Amino acid sequence: MSEKDLQKEGLLTACKTIQALKGTVECLQINLSQERDNNEGLNLTIESLRNENNELQEKVFQLEAELQAAKDEEKEEKTATPSSEVVEELEKKLGFYCKDLKKLDEKNLTAEDSETLYNILAYTFKTLKKAGLKL
Structure with missing residues (x-):
């Protein structure tokens, strides 16, 4: 083979290689585009x-605040209304003194x-x- 033929064959091989590389680049660009689309979709999902x-x-914060408010209200109600046992005990302890008070003539x-x-x-x-009333 002559030098010209070798150069021609070299150029043809280079041309084929370039065409193959162009195809690879196009395929990689398509893959890159698909990955970018996938990433964009993932970013939207995120x-x-x-x-x-x-x-x-x-x-959750609203529900916690409502729950705390309900607990506070319940606690207030418990402290605001004495139990029947406490009321009975106070009646026993103070009933006698109430009678003494009524006997007094305020004038x-x-x-x-x-x-x-x-x-x-x-x-x-x-x-x-002692019964828990804050004075």
Whole structure:
């Protein structure tokens, strides 16, 4: 073979190689485009999930706040209304003093009556404080 034939054959081989590489590049570009589309879809899914997560967290915070408010309200009700046992105990302890108080004539109080009245009030407040009333 002559040098020209070798050059021609070399050029034909180079041309075929270039064509093969062009096909490979086109295939890689298509694959790259598909991967970019897939990534874009995944990014949209991620964004959607983040938004949903934020909404759910907001709902959780609202529910926790409502639950805490309900607990606080329940606690307030428990402390605001004494149990029947406490009421009965207070009636037993204070009933006698209430009778003594009713016996006093508020228009004609003596020094002794004033002392009795003071003792009744002191005992009443002490008993209420022991029962849990905050004074």
